[in-house]
Amino acid sequence: MENEMIVGIGGAAGDGGASTGDNLAQTCSRLGLHVYVYTSYQSLIRGGHSWIRLRISPQKKHNVGDQVGAMIALNQDAMDRHLQELTHGGICVYNGDKVKPGKAPEGAQLCPLPVFELAGKDALPIMQNTVALGALTQLLGLEFSALSSVFEHTFAKKPQVVKLNVDAAKAGYDFAAKTYKQIPHPLRKTDAQLAMVHGNNVLAMGAANAGCKVYCAYPMSPASGILHWMGAHGPSLGICVRQVEDEIGVANMTIGAGQMGVRAMCATSGGGFALMTEAIGMAGIMETPVVMINVMRGGPSTGLPTKHEQGDLNQAIGASQGDFPRIIMAPISVADCYDTMEEAFNLAEKYQCPVIVLSDLLMSEGRFSIETSHLDREFKIDRGEMIFEDDGKPKSYYRYKDTPDGISPRAIPGVPNHLYVSATDEHDEDGVLISDVFTDPVIRKKMVDKRARKMQGVVADYAKKLKLEGPENADVTLVTYGSTWGVATEAVERLNKEGVKANALSFKYLLPFQEKEAQAILGKAKKIVVVELNKSGQFARHLRAEAGITAHAHIRKYDGEPMEPKHVVAGVKEVLKGKEVVEVQSLEPGWRTPHPPGPGVLSTTSTH
Amino acid sequence: MATATLPARDAKLYKPEVPPDWCPGCGDYGVLTVLQRACGELGIPNERLMVISGIGCSSNLPGFFRSYGMHSLHGRSLPVATGAKMANHEMTVIACGGDGDGYGIGQGHFIHAMRRNVNLTYIVMDNEIYGLTTGQTSPTSESGMKTKSTPFGNPEGQLNPIALALAAGCGFVGRGFSGDINHLKSLYTQAIQYPGFALIDVFSPCVTFNKQNTFGWFKERVYKLEDKGHDATNWNAAMDRSKEWGAQIPIGLFYKNPNPKPSIDAADPALQGEGLAKAKKLGLTVEQRKKLIQEYV
Ligand SMILES: Cc1ncc(C[n+]2csc(CCOP(=O)(O)OP(=O)(O)O)c2C)c(N)n1
Ligand code: SF4
Ligand SMILES: [Mg+2]
Numbered sequence: 072m073e074n075e076m077i078v079g080i081g082g083a084a085g086d087g088g089a090s091t092g093d094n095l096a097q098t099c100s101r102l103g104l105h106v107y108v109y110t111s112y113q114s115l116i117r118g119g120h121s122w123i124r125l126r127i128s129p130q131k132k133h134n135v136g137d138q139v140g141a142m143i144a145l146n147q148d149a150m151d152r153h154l155q156e157l158t159h160g161g162i163c164v165y166n167g168d169k170v171k172p173g174k175a176p177e178g179a180q181l182c183p184l185p186v187f188e189l190a191g192k193d194a195l196p197i198m199q200n201t202v203a204l205g206a207l208t209q210l211l212g213l214e215f216s217a218l219s220s221v222f223e224h225t226f227a228k229k230p231q232v233v234k235l236n237v238d239a240a241k242a243g244y245d246f247a248a249k250t251y252k253q254i255p256h257p258l259r260k261t262d263a264q265l266a267m268v269h270g271n272n273v274l275a276m277g278a279a280n281a282g283c284k285v286y287c288a289y290p291m292s293p294a295s296g297i298l299h300w301m302g303a304h305g306p307s308l309g310i311c312v313r314q315v316e317d318e319i320g321v322a323n324m325t326i327g328a329g330q331m332g333v334r335a336m337c338a339t340s341g342g343g344f345a346l347m348t349e350a351i352g353m354a355g356i357m358e359t360p361v362v363m364i365n366v367m368r369g370g371p372s373t374g375l376p377t378k379h380e381q382g383d384l385n386q387a388i389g390a391s392q393g394d395f396p397r398i399i400m401a402p403i404s405v406a407d408c409y410d411t412m413e414e415a416f417n418l419a420e421k422y423q424c425p426v427i428v429l430s431d432l433l434m435s436e437g438r439f440s441i442e443t444s445h446l447d448r449e450f451k452i453d454r455g456e457m458i459f460e461d462d463g464k465p466k467s468y469y470r471y472k473d474t475p476d477g478i479s480p481r482a483i484p485g486v487p488n489h490l491y492v493s494a495t496d497e498h499d500e501d502g503v504l505i506s507d508v509f510t511d512p513v514i515r516k517k518m519v520d521k522r523a524r525k526m527q528g529v530v531a532d533y534a535k536k537l538k539l540e541g542p543e544n545a546d547v548t549l550v551t552y553g554s555t556w557g558v559a560t561e562a563v564e565r566l567n568k569e570g571v572k573a574n575a576l577s578f579k580y581l582l583p584f585q586e587k588e589a590q591a592i593l594g595k596a597k598k599i600v601v602v603e604l605n606k607s608g609q610f611a612r613h614l615r616a617e618a619g620i621t622a623h624a625h626i627r628k629y630d631g632e633p634m635e636p637k638h639v640v641a642g643v644k645e646v647l648k649g650k651e652v653v654e655v656q657s658l659e660p661g662w663r664t665p666h667p668p669g670p671g672v673l674s675t676t677s678t679h
Numbered sequence: 680m681a682t683a684t685l686p687a688r689d690a691k692l693y694k695p696e697v698p699p700d701w702c703p704g705c706g707d708y709g710v711l712t713v714l715q716r717a718c719g720e721l722g723i724p725n726e727r728l729m730v731i732s733g734i735g736c737s738s739n740l741p742g743f744f745r746s747y748g749m750h751s752l753h754g755r756s757l758p759v760a761t762g763a764k765m766a767n768h769e770m771t772v773i774a775c776g777g778d779g780d781g782y783g784i785g786q787g788h789f790i791h792a793m794r795r796n797v798n799l800t801y802i803v804m805d806n807e808i809y810g811l812t813t814g815q816t817s818p819t820s821e822s823g824m825k826t827k828s829t830p831f832g833n834p835e836g837q838l839n840p841i842a843l844a845l846a847a848g849c850g851f852v853g854r855g856f857s858g859d860i861n862h863l864k865s866l867y868t869q870a871i872q873y874p875g876f877a878l879i880d881v882f883s884p885c886v887t888f889n890k891q892n893t894f895g896w897f898k899e900r901v902y903k904l905e906d907k908g909h910d911a912t913n914w915n916a917a918m919d920r921s922k923e924w925g926a927q928i929p930i931g932l933f934y935k936n937p938n939p940k941p942s943i944d945a946a947d948p949a950l951q952g953e954g955l956a957k958a959k960k961l962g963l964t965v966e967q968r969k970k971l972i973q974e975y976v
Binding site for chain 1: 741752760761769790948963972976
């Protein structure tokens with residue numbers, strides 16, 4: 072853990088904490104330092120409390136980490152809530168003219184800044200953030216030039232603003248240098264070429280790189296970032312972007328576009344996804360390729376609009392009436408979000424079915440450093456069996472031809488001599504309805520079988536095979552899906568260091584399931600512990616249903632905040648003591664209620 | 680769309696092998712026949728046509744029309760059609776369905792599709808009843824009407840789709856009658872050629888479940904706006920005419936925006952070249968990728 076630092080920035084929404092965090096993150100990534108950012112915030116536009124955590128390290132980290140080593144308190148509330156979380160040797164930077172210090176935990180350093188003096192009496196209140204950021208940059212051992220270059224980049228069109236910020240930051244930097252002690256292991260730059268991205272940016276850019284041409288959405292946190300990216304970039308990239316009246320319209324519009332022959336995508340969160348469900352069945356029976364992202368947040372219903380949870384697996388599996396094949400995948404990291412887009416569109420077109428991608432708030436709204444080389448890659452495009460032109464030969468074309476693999480070549484509307492009507496009613500190979508005839512059990516069975524048969528090839532096509540991480544013969548095997556991979560792998564490292572032999576298996580592909588691979592690996596596991604972020608153990612149940620594997624124990628979290636390595640480590644220890652279901656929780660004082668309300672807590676504007 | 684300049688084609692070319700299976704005498708037969716003739720008159724090749732419906736008796740139409748088609752979900756023809764148009768704006772897209780489909784379950788999409796002004800033609804076979812589900816009240820059922828779901832008379836108000844369309848900014852608003860085929864055809868050809876969203880509400884009697892609004896009932900009441908000197912470029916006049924219901928019910932072109940703004944598909948920067956569905960090379964170019972990454976470093 073040497074050389075890594077977790078920084079917390081606390082303040083009210085509207086205090087500018089977000090841009091302070093962004094600037095720090097960008098400064099680090101420019102220095103080749105990896106950053107993992109997670110923001111706990113309230114569903115408020117102004118006021119309330121928000122707590123941005125940045126885990127900064129020369130090595131790539133895949134979770135928010137456990138304990139804060141440095142913090143900026145932008146207001147009194149942040150000071151009161153979070154000071155006690157500091158590690159030994161930690162630092163707390165704050166505006167000494169405005170915020171009263173709390174009692175620092177042992178070994179921690181309080182670093183008040185005379186902001187009026189440093190930024191000038193007439194400076195805007197927001198300048199306190201810049202002064203604090205300058206001071207923190209110094210105390211973490213970061214180069215000032217990296218921070219000033221970030222201001223130059225951000226305010227490229229406003230040189231006076233650049234100067235104001237650089238001067239204020241420099242004042243904070245110099246003051247800290249002569250007044251306070253740097254952290255014990257200052258951060259040093261690396262040669263890595265990094266970009267700072269939100270998961271939603273990566274999903275959107277991945278879709279664009281995969282050739283998505285039509286994107287539809289209705290705003291819903293935490294998926295709106297994808298819409299914003301598309302809105303900003305779609306016009307210049309040749310992507311048609313529509314904000315639709317509701318998610319029912321979104322799903323239907325996306326499927327209309329997919330049916331017409333483009334790669335089409337939509338994204339939402341659980342509530343919007345619920346409205347899309349009837350249309351998912353339409354894509355199933357019309358065999359329309361379409362990619363649908365559900366960025367999970369805390370549910371049910373409106374639930375926790377700004378909080379993290381993995382509670383929509385059951386919904387994704389069960390979305391829409393009837394029995395039809397679909398593909399469901401949950402990327403495990405921000406880098407994987409990019410790769411997932413390549414795969415999702417290819418599989419949707421190859422197998423002519425809906426592909427549901429389960430992201431979550433942690434990944435979609437978190438900000439992460441990523442190697443630029445990972446993004447700068449041409450995707451492999453496999454559109455499956457498609458007919459773009461009429462070869463002029465006489466033929467009888469059946470859109471839903473019953474083939475050995477169940478996949479029927481798909482003519483793009485507009486091609487002569489291939490006319491067909493796709494119906495949501497059951498139909499025959501030619502697309503003619505059989506729903507109105509007296510009865511036709513033979514054709515009905517044939518068409519259901521044809522659609523189901525398509526899935527036989529999918530598992531073999533998956534880009535990632537299942538692989539255990541950690542030592543082969545472990546006493547404990549942690550099993551996760553989606554973004555929880557990041558915390559499980561680190562917990563495994565720590566457990567092994569502490570003498571508990573552990574390894575981890577993470578699932579990205581949820582349907583069709585890698586049943587055989589899972590059985591081969593987990594069949595040998597001594598103690599299977601499913602780690603997931605919901606109450607009822609949706610993934611554990613899925614594992615049992617799909618692979619006949621019953622976990623021995625469970626570690627679950629559903630309090631809205633992400634899981635940290637310490638939660639998993641503690642959970643495993645409980646399991647080893649014999650506990651079957653361990654429910655872990657974030658218990659830091661700043662996150663507990665009741666607590667003093669922030670200054671703007673009466674504000675009622677919400678973000679969902 | 681340059682469809683007007685194409686040579687006329689035989690209406691039979693739009694008849695598929697599958698014959699319609701509506702009840703004998705259903706108004707929807709007329710609606711279908713006229714659509715086949717109108718497309719013939721405009722000479723639109725079958726493969727350039729995409730006909731999209733929802734669910735209902737009327738929504739079975741794409742299955743009885745020779746073109747590309749989608750028979751989508753109840754109430755969803757308009758978003759599906761909008762997506763289709765975005766994906767290939769070179770196609771002529773016609774959406775169709777019933778009064779329950781468009782004005783009931785799909786009413787939210789109806790308003791927004793008009794506001795959005797997608798270049799497509801929307802034909803509503805308005806029989807003032809839910810036909811396929813065997814005769815329940817619909818949003819256009821008259822108040823007091825006895826149906827299976829309102830055996831003591833419909834207690835609710837009747838929706839006025841013409842006024843609603845005008846209010847929602849629809850640039851082409853017409854009403855036809857399945858009992859007057861030539862009049863209806865002219866509405867269709869104008870609507871298809873109109874460069875924006877065009878609504879045609881068609882009285883298309885359900886002979887099985889609506890014993891009130893029959894062919895005879897409409898024949899006695901309908902008059903043509905064209906015969907009364909109505910100025911279809913005058914929105915206020917159109918709004919006034921839309922209120923008429925009772926002994927005299929107008930059909931014909933209520934309103935056609937004389938200065939229509941470009942439709943959303945015509946204005947979309949992504950849709951300025953050929954249809955998106957025709958793109959051969961997919962994905963970002965090297966330059967596009969580099970530029971995007973630059974935003975994050
Ligand atoms: C979501 C959903 N709800 C209900 C139905 C049942 N349903 C099918 S058609 C229909 C109404 C049909 O009325 P209309 O649209 O006026 O068409 P018509 O049959 O009169 O031509 C209903 C309620 C359905 N298919 N889907
Ligand atoms: S039930 Fe009515 S609408 Fe349906 S086909 Fe028969 S007559 Fe036509
Ligand atoms: Mg009807």
